Amino acid sequence: MQQTLKSILVLGAGSFGSCLADHLGDSEHHVYLWSRSKEFCDHFNQQHRCIHQLTDHQFSTHITAVGPEFPDRALVEKIDILLFAIPTEGVRSNLVALKPVLNFDRLPLLIFVNKGIEISTQCITMEIIADELGPEVAKVTTFLSGPSFAKEIVRRQPTSVSIASLTPERAQQAAEVFHQPWFRCDDPIGVELAGAMKNVYAIVAGAADGLGFENNTRASLITRALSEMTRVGKAYGANPLTYLGLAGVGDLILTCSSPLSRNYTVGKRLAAGEKIEDIVKSLGSVAEGVATSKALKSVIDDLKLDLPIANSVYEVLYEGKDVKERAQFLMSLPSVPELELPEDELSEPVRRLRARLGIE
Known part of the structure; x- marks a missing residue:
């Protein structure tokens, strides 16, 4: 038709x-x-x-x-x-x-x-x-x-x-x-959060590549990043399965694996010793992960979630922490369950969002 x-x-x-x-x-x-x-x-x-x-x-x-x-x-x-x-x-x-x-x-x-x-x-x-x-x-x-x-x-x-x-x-x-047969119509909150957060994790993936780490490291980072993204989404009332789809793991893998990603480029240049102000100025376009990292830090603090990768990106971008030191910190963390979701209870961000939308 x-x-x-x-x-x-x-x-x-x-x-x-x-x-x-x-x-x-x-x-x-x-x-x-x-x-x-x-x-x-x-x-x-x-x-x-x-x-x-x-x-x-x-x-x-x-x-x-x-x-x-x-x-x-x-x-x-x-x-x-x-x-x-x-x-x-x-x-x-x-x-x-x-x-x-x-x-x-x-x-x-x-x-x-x-x-x-x-x-x-x-x-x-x-x-x-x-x-x-x-x-x-x-x-x-x-x-x-x-x-x-x-x-x-x-x-x-x-x-x-x-x-x-x-x-x-x-x-x-x-x-x-858009002529697309693949679409999701039941979880806009999960789709939004996934799209925002993957940009933050692309920065750390670029930094890891810039430090000389290879495929094993990237696979580990993407897996742990997906876990952190899913935990935030679950705390917001999103469907965890959304993160296994195109807007979640699909976009995360792409953005964390290609120099075409502006956020990946930011991380790689940080690992080479460039200052974030100089990188942002020279990019010529917006790397959303830089701003989102700051907003995400406030979100995860409000949710009382322990997300070491997201926190490390914030510390490098806004607190002047050394990229190599943060990488060593992440690698020295003790083993944790692959995926641990927050309890099913309404967090403050969820209450705030529902109030804004007029949802009981």
Whole structure:
């Protein structure tokens, strides 16, 4: 059955936003790609190429770059799908800008692809949406996550992702738009947390490679990282099985194993002795794990969980601890059960999240 063509607005013209816009444009949807840069918009509309990333790729002619002003009501009201490809730290301010021009009586399908936790509030994206647009909007929002490097998507490499929502019909709609038969519609909290946390563990995987450790070490790190991720997810009320899927172990393995990952690159350069400030400045794009590590530290302290790998990443990034010393510390830890989950009780973050969403 032929799919109905949609008008789609992608907020964020970084690597991932651009590659998803291209994927949707190739399906002949009418795509608007918003950037804060007038230079980007002018260059893209003239040549259908990006300036700073994916520069060798010729983008679909079904994409129109818009900006640098935030999209106005006239544009937003004709949009069927609104896709947020903005780093987590910028989500709240952009939702504030969106609210006055959003028609709540004809709400577009909202899809978020960022992977992080807000530093100042320790909020996952669903909570930020509930704060700024209301709990009813948060409940119908969808979240896309999974092992998906932008450079491989634009080369049309086979890619599978998870799509999650508290409203199954919305997850189904998003899955159909992206032509993906693999999607999850029952655990958006687990999908969000997995996507955020894997970026933190990619930093330590890159650092391990930078220190000269090889495959055995990486396999051990990924296994222990998955255990830590699952424990946090369980404490939030997420389904532990989510972490065995694409958004969990699938994305974790990809991000921890490839120099295409910005977070992996951060870790490898830290191991070479570079300062985090210099690394972040020179990357040219956001490595979400750097900010998420700070937010995650507050989360795990609130949950009273002992997560030595996540804590070590925070100590290296924000307390100036030595990468080699932290590696030796992790290797000297006593043996622990492979997977030990928190008890089934409502933690404070879960109570807070449910209150924001209006769930009893």
